[in-house]
Amino acid sequence: MHKKGNLLFSFFLILIAGYAALSASHWSFKTGFFPLAVSIPLLVLVILNLVLEFVGGTEKASGPAVEAEFTNDVAPEVARRRVIETFSWIVGFIALVFLVGFPAAVPLFLFSYLAIQSRIGWLLSVSLTATTWGAFYFLFQRLLNLQFEAGVMQTWMGW
Amino acid sequence: MSDAFIDGLFLVLQWKAFSLMILGMGLGFCVGLLPGIGGAATLALMIPFVFKMSPAEAFAFLLGMHSVAATTGDITSILFGVPGEGLSAATVVDGYPMAKRGEAGRALGAALMSSLVGALIGAVTLALAIPIVRPLVLTFGSPELFMLSVIGIACITSLSGLSLRGQLRGFAMGLFGLLLSTIGQERQSGSLRFDTGLMYLWEGLDLVPVLVGIFAIPELVDLAVRGTSIAGDKPAANLSSGVMEGIKDTFRHFWLVFRCSAVGVFVGIMPGAGGGVAQWMAYAHAVQSAKDAKEREGFGKGDVRGVLGPGAANNSKEGGDLIPTIAFGVPGSGAMAILLGAFMIMGLVPGPDMLTKHLAVTYSMVWTLVIANIITVLLSLMVLNHLAKLTYIRGGLIIPFVLLLVFVGSYTANNQILDLIVTFCFGLLGYIMVRLGWPRPPLVLGFVLGKLVETYLFISVARYGFSWLSQPLVLLLIALMVVVIVYPFVREKPAWAGGGD
Numbered sequence: 001m002h003k004k005g006n007l008l009f010s011f012f013l014i015l016i017a018g019y020a021a022l023s024a025s026h027w028s029f030k031t032g033f034f035p036l037a038v039s040i041p042l043l044v045l046v047i048l049n050l051v052l053e054f055v056g057g058t059e060k061a062s063g064p065a066v067e068a069e070f071t072n073d074v075a076p077e078v079a080r081r082r083v084i085e086t087f088s089w090i091v092g093f094i095a096l097v098f099l100v101g102f103p104a105a106v107p108l109f110l111f112s113y114l115a116i117q118s119r120i121g122w123l124l125s126v127s128l129t130a131t132t133w134g135a136f137y138f139l140f141q142r143l144l145n146l147q148f149e150a151g152v153m154q155t156w157m158g159w
Numbered sequence: 160m161s162d163a164f165i166d167g168l169f170l171v172l173q174w175k176a177f178s179l180m181i182l183g184m185g186l187g188f189c190v191g192l193l194p195g196i197g198g199a200a201t202l203a204l205m206i207p208f209v210f211k212m213s214p215a216e217a218f219a220f221l222l223g224m225h226s227v228a229a230t231t232g233d234i235t236s237i238l239f240g241v242p243g244e245g246l247s248a249a250t251v252v253d254g255y256p257m258a259k260r261g262e263a264g265r266a267l268g269a270a271l272m273s274s275l276v277g278a279l280i281g282a283v284t285l286a287l288a289i290p291i292v293r294p295l296v297l298t299f300g301s302p303e304l305f306m307l308s309v310i311g312i313a314c315i316t317s318l319s320g321l322s323l324r325g326q327l328r329g330f331a332m333g334l335f336g337l338l339l340s341t342i343g344q345e346r347q348s349g350s351l352r353f354d355t356g357l358m359y360l361w362e363g364l365d366l367v368p369v370l371v372g373i374f375a376i377p378e379l380v381d382l383a384v385r386g387t388s389i390a391g392d393k394p395a396a397n398l399s400s401g402v403m404e405g406i407k408d409t410f411r412h413f414w415l416v417f418r419c420s421a422v423g424v425f426v427g428i429m430p431g432a433g434g435g436v437a438q439w440m441a442y443a444h445a446v447q448s449a450k451d452a453k454e455r456e457g458f459g460k461g462d463v464r465g466v467l468g469p470g471a472a473n474n475s476k477e478g479g480d481l482i483p484t485i486a487f488g489v490p491g492s493g494a495m496a497i498l499l500g501a502f503m504i505m506g507l508v509p510g511p512d513m514l515t516k517h518l519a520v521t522y523s524m525v526w527t528l529v530i531a532n533i534i535t536v537l538l539s540l541m542v543l544n545h546l547a548k549l550t551y552i553r554g555g556l557i558i559p560f561v562l563l564l565v566f567v568g569s570y571t572a573n574n575q576i577l578d579l580i581v582t583f584c585f586g587l588l589g590y591i592m593v594r595l596g597w598p599r600p601p602l603v604l605g606f607v608l609g610k611l612v613e614t615y616l617f618i619s620v621a622r623y624g625f626s627w628l629s630q631p632l633v634l635l636l637i638a639l640m641v642v643v644i645v646y647p648f649v650r651e652k653p654a655w656a657g658g659g660d
Contacts, residue, residue: 005595013335020338023353031350033620034613035341042334049327069256069460070381070593079384086383086558087587090376093566094579102570110559118555132560140567147574 003053010050017043089113101151103141107133164286167522170215171530176523179216183224184531190224191231202497206504214505215523221501222477222524223531225494226278229473230535233270237466238263238549239389239561240378242370248603249438250473251374253458253465258389260461263547268405269463270470271536271543273416276409277471278532280420281427281478286525288428288482299429302627305615306636307429308608311436312337313640314443316601325598326644332592333601339364340609347617357577365572368581369606375565376586377593382554389550389557402543408463415464416471419444423472427479437479439604441472447646477528485513485521 020039024032074082089109096105107129114125140146170176186205202225209217235241237254250270257266299307316329342353343363354360382389409416419441426437445468449455458465484495486509502509513521549557569582592599619627627633 002595005591009591009595009597013331016335017338020341020353027350027352028348030348030617031345031352034616035338035352037616038334038337038341042331042338045327045331045334049324049331052324052327070377071385074384074386082384082386083380083590086380090562090583090586093562094576094583097566097579098576102567106563110563113559114556118553118559120556132563136563136567146571148570149574149576 006053007050010046010053013046014043014050017046085117089117097151099151099153101154102148103137104151106136163518164522166519167524168526170519170523171219171526173215176213176216176219179212180219180223180527180531181534183220183222184227184535187224187227188231188535191228191234202494206497206500209501209504214507214517214520217501217505218520218524219527221498222527225498226474226477226528226531227535229477230271230274230278230532231539233274233466233470233473234267234539234546235564237266237270238546239375239557241375241561241565248370248374249442249469249600250466251378252442252600253460253462255378256459256461257463257466258547258550261550262401262461263389263550264401264543265405265408265463266461266466267543267547268402268540269408269466270405271539272406272409273419273467273470274474275532275536276413276416277420277423277473277475278477278528280417280471281424281475282525282528282532283478284424284475285478285481285528286522298632301615301618301622302630302633303636304429305612305619306633306640308436308612308615310636310640310643311426311440311608312601312604312612313643314447315439315604316644328597329601332598333605336602336605336607337609337612339369339602339606341613346610346614359573359575359577362573363610364581364606365578366607367572368569368578369585370603371565371569372582372585373589373592373599373603375561376582377590379558379561379565380586380590383558386554388553401547402540405463405466406540409467412464412467415445415448416467418448419468419471420475423475424479426472427476428482436604436608437472437476438469439600439607441468442600444468447643474532478525481524481528485509485524 017039020035021043024035024039026032027035071079093105093109096109099105100108110132111125111129114120114128115122141148171180183205202221205221205224209220212220232242233250233254236248236250237258240251240255240258242248242251254266254270257263312333316326316333340363342360343351344361345352351361422441422444423437426440442465445464446455446458448464449458480495484499499509507513507517507520566579566582569578572578589599591597592602623630628637
């Protein structure tokens with residue numbers, strides 16, 4: 001699985017680097033020099049990595065690399081389900097922002113997440129949502145005066 | 160000169176200047192905690208308010224705010240894995256794993272105390288260096304600055320592991336970061352690159368959605384997968400003693416903190432490099448100063464030295480940043496460019512006048528850095544215990560609030576929904592990278608440095624052709640880069656030579 005993932009990721013990088021190199025080769029020297037100077041070595045390094053993946057097998061490998069480590073304590077099926085759930089919530093939030101705008105998406109998302117995903121009581125969900133929405137409104141809209149785009153629904157309805 | 164030094168202190172301690180500094184610090188504290196709304200953006204927002212202030216009051220207000228934002232940005236990095244400031248991203252790498260281990264108090268104590276030490280070293284350097292720094296800055300032309308940026312990337316890439324594949328991936332990610340930085344309008348000709356027809360990409364990808372997405376979202380997903388609190392089932396260590404332990408760590412590793420502060424000052428002095436670079440370079444230095452592979456393995460998994468180094472550099476670079484800004488009117492970073500605007504509003508001209516006629520104002524800036532940082536650290540230490548308790552609240556309650564913070568912060572980049580989509584895409588990319596063992600830090604540093612590297616490379620080639628590669632200082636820097644890359648391999652006895660691992 002890990003190896004398959006690495007192969008796919010390497011192919012993804014090869015596609016990006018190849019596209020960048022190809023595009024840059026059609027541009028003027030000024031515009032294309034740096035992307036070309038970066039994408040060609042990137043292409044070479046990723047291909048080399050890909051060759052090592054095929055030839056060298058799965059190397060655990062990078063020695064002591066400085067990176068975060070995710071938990072391994074959860075059963076893979078449960079972990080996979082939770083990953084999909086979390087990313088779905090994020091996508092849902094972005095869709096909400098698109099549909100109803102940021103200020104309305106905040107309480108809708110927060111309440112749904114707390115009540116459905118976190119399974120906390122309705123009363124606590126409502127009070128946490130109300131407090132957060134109040135803080136959001138006061139801090140970002142009143143104090144910092146951030147401009148939030150209206151959602152497409154508001155635009156359709158002419159609000 | 161000593162009179163001006165004392166006068167500078169009295170200028171800051173006048174009730175009005177002091178009150179404004181406290182007000183600025185309060186603002187900076189909040190801004191530092193909010194991901195995405197950086198110190199530079201807040202400086203820009205506050206510039207209109209300084210019109211009626213005296214120079215000492217204005218700089219007390221602005222610098223007080225700016226220096227505190229750099230310190231408090233570390234707090235969310237450690238507690239939630241969300242960089243409060245773009246500059247605080249390197250603190251996430253070891254600070255958040257410490258919080259996951261139940262050592263949030265220790266990590267926060269270490270971050271704050273090292274920040275204070277770094278800020279003091281930066282301020283002292285600023286006070287001492289102004290008259291003598293001119294030759295150093297003038298020695299560095301575009302070729303040397305280009306090489307310095309490349310060394311920065313090489314530093315962080317060398318942390319990607321000691322195997323061939325680890326190094327390959329590190330360099331590939333550094334290059335990928337550089338490539339991402341080329342999206343948008345090319346500065347010299349104005350031509351568009353990789354914009355895919357989207358006007359949103361004309362300005363290029365914004366740093367905040369990229370950084371917040373790539374670091375914060377994978378951690379939030381992992382927290383959801385674990386289904387526990389951030390600290391998990393780790394016993395709640397005595398938080399007060401944890402904070403004290405972190406403070407002691409700063410002095411236990413004082414020499415490292417000092418060196419990382421020096422890195423911060425140096426990067427600050429160099430025009431354009433910015434605080435993010437200082438943090439990553441300091442982090443790389445902290446890792447490379449590990450004695451052996453076993454010790455090095457602890458980095459990325461919660462080594463306190465990975466918090467001390469970036470914390471110190473993050474704040475010491477403020478002093479360094481101010482040196483070229485005050486002495487030559489050459490801003491060391493985006494925030495300093497905005498501060499330069501305040502100079503103009505105050506009717507001050509950076510340059511020799513700031514070292515003669517307005518020396519007391521210059522020293523008032525030094526004192527502001529010192530006093531603001533001391534007050535911030537003392538106040539923060541009083542509330543750290545309560546902040547650290549957040550890591551014991553169950554994940555289901557923390558995740559939606561942090562997600563909101565992440566997305567509001569990202570949205571402030573351009574106020575467009577595409578900011579959220581970019582954050583999501585980089586969150587997904589970050590998650591995949593961690594899962595598959597591809598390092599994120601080189602990508603981030605490549606992205607941060609990309610525009611700078613391109614500009615310096617372009618100027619070098621346009622001015623000298625390729626003969627700049629044979630300039631003595633450039634050759635020296637190339638040699639330094641080779642040392643940076645090869646040193647970890649040489650120090651570890653490789654497996655084929657009979658060494659372990």
